[in-house]
Amino acid sequence: MKRLLVLSFIAFSAASSAQVKTLSHPSAPDAVFLHSSLGHTWQMQRFDKVPENGSKVSTSAYAAGDWLRAIVPGTVLNSLVANNVYPDPYIGDINRRERKVIPDIADAGREFYHYWFRTSFRIPATVKGKRIWLKLHGINYRSDIWLNGKQLGSMAGMFNAGAFDITNIAKRNGENILAVNVTPVDTPGQSDYKNKQRTGAIGENRNGGDGLIGRNVTMLMSVGWDFTFPDGVRDRNTGIWRDVEIYSTDDVVLEHPFVYSKLPLPDTTSSTQTISVEVRNVSDQPQQGIVKGAIKGTAVSFRQPVNLSAHETKTITFENIVIKNPKLWWPLNKGEQHLYTMDLSFERQAKAIHSVSTRFGVREITSDQQTPDKSRRFLVNGHPVFIRGTNWIPDAMLRNSVKRTHAELEYTRQAGLNLIRFWGGGIAESDYFFDRCDELGFLVWNEYWMTGDTRYPADKELYLANMAATVKRIRNHASLAYHVSSNESTEMPGAPELIRSLDPSRGYQMQSECCGVHDGSPYKYENPMQYFENTASPRGSRVDGFNPEYGTPCLPTVESLREMMPAKDLWPIVDSVWNYMDGGGFHQITTKYRQAVNEFGESSSIEEFAKKAQFVGAMNYRAIWEVWNYNKFGYGDRWASGFLFWYHNSPVRQTGGRMYDWSLEPTAALYYSQNALEPLHAQFDYLKNTVSVYNDFRKAFPQYRLTATVYNLHAEIISSKEVKVDIPADGTVKDAITLDFPDNITPVHFISLELSDAGGKPVARSFYWRSKDAYEGKWTMTGPATAGFQQINDLPAIQLKTTVKVVKEGELEVTLRNPTKVMAFFTRLKLQDQHGKSIRPAFYTDNFFSLTPGETRTVKIRFSKEDVPGKAYRLITEGWNVQPEVREFKLK
Known part of the structure; x- marks a missing residue:
């Protein structure tokens, strides 16, 4: 072809x-x-x-x-x-x-x-x-x-x-x-609810308009949802x-090749493949020939003769195709993402008249409820995987491109996520999207186009035809882990049988909140103390089992905010505009989130407000991940097999932003998620005042050293504790250190954690800010993670020592050292073009970080020359109390 x-x-x-x-x-x-x-x-x-x-x-x-x-x-x-x-x-x-x-x-x-x-x-x-x-x-x-x-x-x-x-x-x-x-679409529906047959779930807006959009096989969120335009895409x-x-072909076409691998677990020294391909005669004459196949990098080859009548299609199957000592495909942090290439051809008279190639991974993904609480878990190659995943929401107006997809998945990989759920009101993602998931080690939960907020498709056969086309298109991808018929709804009659007939290699469940997966929440800004307390959801305990939707917003940076609305609406904040850009005010940006920002002191400008808003987003994102880390597989206070963050990308420009804005500008939430999701991680619990260690690798780490140091506002060491820990494989060390905070400590203080290997080499660091505010219980805005941070404004301004190395065009290496006796709080690097516009996407290995006195940090930055108009650009170093420094560069 x-x-x-x-x-x-x-x-x-x-x-x-x-x-x-x-x-x-x-x-x-x-x-x-x-x-x-x-x-x-x-x-x-x-x-x-x-x-x-x-x-x-x-x-x-x-x-x-x-x-x-x-x-x-x-x-x-x-x-x-x-x-x-x-x-x-x-x-x-x-x-x-x-x-x-x-x-x-x-x-x-x-x-x-x-x-x-x-x-x-x-x-x-x-x-x-x-x-x-x-x-x-x-x-x-x-x-x-x-x-x-x-x-x-x-x-x-x-x-x-x-x-x-x-x-x-x-x-x-x-x-x-x-x-x-x-x-x-046949029935566009509308964004008001006058004909709606049900209200939204507890804690949610009523989504999907009047529900009529669900009569189509389409992108249901286009009528309006609380994470995008609340009243829809026009x-x-x-x-x-x-x-x-x-494209061109001869008279015989090979279509929909499929490789289904099975491992004799726990043995992984061989895999048995069942390979199929549709062979279609598109001519008016009978055709005969041979289907041949081979798997690159192995000695495997196979062949089978085939005779076709005029316009006949046959599915040719090759069974018991064995690969000895296969290189396995693993998700992120569990091993390599090895991908094989299979070549198939149809030969007539010893000449190949059509050829196709497809990639696949040798891996076996299963899912069951063999857990203490009967919650769902996922296993890859027989190994349980603790899911730290996300919900993916497509661009609201389908402003898609390979470049944009590449950037978004780079950010997703940087964050450390291991599963992406294609939420059922969105779309079936592109081949390129799945290719990158294969390469980056993401598992994919693929959901189809029904939701509990909308009515069901009117045309069953049309729905099943779209489903069949999608399953055939995506089923060879190593990343595809799970089929789910709907979001919080039911299944189309015939759907489970169709999916199992086309793809018997993966698990299936009827909808997103059944079969060991409980309903989601929270979604809005909540007091981070309630994450630790497990009271953040109005629906009850949600840090347990498997949760498909658990999240919070993060306000975009000031650079993004300036681009998304007129200056007159930006500051002072115009609630009506900000709320519209927050899904109708769903995530509480102008209410509780603003209140949390003001706990760092009232702001006099949008620049100041947006800077402080990053503190809030960073705190909440990391807290959520760390609470789930703590309870992994029952190591903590409850059994948890994983959860999916709701949601981490932005379908439109929105004030209730995520890890990165629609403009591809990362927020602090990205880097604090990255910190919490690093495979070896030391973390602090604001409710218990304890320090624990999380391990996402499949190997144990004995005799590691964990150090916790408490500083007051003036960067004076108040206390330091050190213990040796034996870190179990894919497990957690619970409450290895308990920290004490003296009564006379400054109202705002800091905690630095360091994890070192048995030889003393640091392998992980975490930095926290804490107040003396007393937590007064759920649904209050109190506590050491939430309130009482006004003293942060007393940090004196300092200058960092910065050196920059141009590694190559589009790549910088920046080394920053704090030569002072003052804490360098929330240091940020940012690239701008010669006109002062942010260069996006740009990939910083770290950002929005703090430096203790004498500490050095090296950050690598990657960007594309194509995103720099002209040849001049600049690197700005700034921070909450860091004097801005600008360095100019020119591309060759």
């Missing part, structure tokens, strides 16, 4: 940048992809403004001079914004439905966002004697596809792909005109949202 080109249009305005996409697995080594940057322009026009039908629109005689340029892959609304028809919905409360700046489909009607898309292409002269195919990888929602005046067919459902044989329609020596008529993401591809 020779792939010729991918048709896409690169964005032509800042509002729609970074739209270039690639296919992750070319089907042949000579595959060619031509992107929009090479000249493939798409246009679009509203359907009711085009009186002609597809037979006319898809011809070169049709004049489309007044059509708008379109973003493909993308959506109607993305293109309208890029054409300046509407302003960017991600800014302030422009998207607010009541403002009517951008018409909502529920108000304007479905026809308002019903559009034609049109482009042209040529078939390369090198393709002779081959069949030509057009493949659309994803359209939302219904479409009719026309080429050169002929209708090729139709598609329905957001997660289906369509491949059309255009051999007899495409012009080999001329321009081909492709026109796609795209209709919005066009419900109508458009050609995935790649459009042209």
Whole structure:
């Protein structure tokens, strides 16, 4: 199979940048992809403004001079914004439905966002004697596809792909005109609740609008949710949202290869593979030949003859394919992520006429409830894995790109997460996304498109067809761990049987809150003392068993805040705008979060407020992770097998931000999560005043040294304790040290923890700030992690000693030393271009850290030269009490 080109249009305005996409697995080594940057322009026009039908629109005689340029892959609304028809919905409360700046489909009607898309292409002269195919990888929602005046067919459902044989329609020596008529979802629903049959769960807003969006097989969150636009995306993401591809084949095509590995656990010295592939005869004549296969890096090869009638498809299966001493695939911190490549070909008369390659990992992922509390656990290659995962929310308007996905997953890896849940109201993620999960060691919980907040799909067969297409597309990925039919709902009849027939290698459960997984929460800002106390959820104990949703927000940095709303709404804080950008005020940013920030003293500017807000986000994120670390597998006070943070990425610009903002600017929450999720970690409990050690590796570490040092505000050592600890494999050392805080200690003080190996080499450090405020119980804003931090303003300003080494273009190594006798609190590094705009994405190995007197820290920074307009950029070192220092650099 020779792939010729991918048709896409690169964005032509800042509002729609970074739209270039690639296919992750070319089907042949000579595959060619031509992107929009090479000249493939798409246009679009509203359907009711085009009186002609597809037979006319898809011809070169049709004049489309007044059509708008379109973003493909993308959506109607993305293109309208890029054409300046509407302003960017991600800014302030422009998207607010009541403002009517951008018409909502529920108000304007479905026809308002019903559009034609049109482009042209040529078939390369090198393709002779081959069949030509057009493949659309994803359209939302219904479409009719026309080429050169002929209708090729139709598609329905957001997660289906369509491949059309255009051999007899495409012009080999001329321009081909492709026109796609795209209709919005059948029932767009609306964001109000007047027809809603149920209210939200305890502690949640009522999500999914009136619930009617659930009648479609689509991205359900597009009607509105409390973690995105509360009143929805105006066009419900109508458009050609995935790649459009042209490729060639011979008369026999290999499709959907699948490798299913089994290990004779606990023995891992061999693995047995069951391999299958669909062989399709696309011609009018019988075909016969041989399917051959081989696994690179092994001596494994196999073959099987096959006879096909005209237009027949057969599934060819190879059983008992043994790999001796396989290199196993492991999730993060458990081992290597080894991936094998399998090559398959169909040979006719000793000539390969079609070949496909696929990657897979030899691993066995299982899930059961063999735990003391019958909670769900996950095992990889027979080894229990404590899940420290997250919920993934896609970009609200599908402003996706390979570059953006790469950056987000780099941040995810840096944080130390080991499982990603594709929440059921989102999308089926891209092949590239899964490729990176394979490579980075993430497990994936794949959820399908039903939720308890919305009604059920009206068309069972359409839903199952989209499900089948998705399972076949993703099932070879080593990272894929678990299938779940819905978010807090039920399953479509026939869904479990379909999934098990297509993928018997993985576990399945009906919905996200059953079968050993309890319901989630908390979601909002809460007093971090309640995480330690296990009282942060209004639903009762939630730090136990397996929790699918447990989280908190973090305000974005001031640089991001300035970009996301007009200055008049930024400071003083305009509650109505900030709340709209917080899912309708769901995460309590303008109330409890603001109160927590003010515990560091009232702020006089947005700069000061945003700096202090990072203290709050850092504290809460790390506290959550550390409470779960402590209770891993029953080592602490309760049995816990894991949880999924709700949620760590940002689908829109939002004040209730996460580990990084939509603009890809990390917050302190990223680095304090990274600290808590390091594989060997020393941690402090604000409720018990104890120090414990967490180990995520599969090996034990005997005779390690744990040191805890308490400093007062003036960086004077008040006490220091040291113990030796034997750290169990994949376990926790509970309460190894208890700290005492004298009555006369300063109201704000600090704790430094250090874990060293048996030879005395430091392997982990953690730094905490604490107050003397007494905790008065749940639902108060009191306690040493929460209140009484005003004295932090008394820290004197200091200057750090900083040296910078340019390792290579796009990579810096920064060494910072605190030469003073004062604590350097919350030191931050940031890259800016010559205009003062943040360079994003940029990957700092650490940030928002504190330095004790005499301490040195080295930070490595990576960024792309492509993200630096011009050649000049600067590195700024600053901190809460660190004098800013600016260094200028130039790219070669």
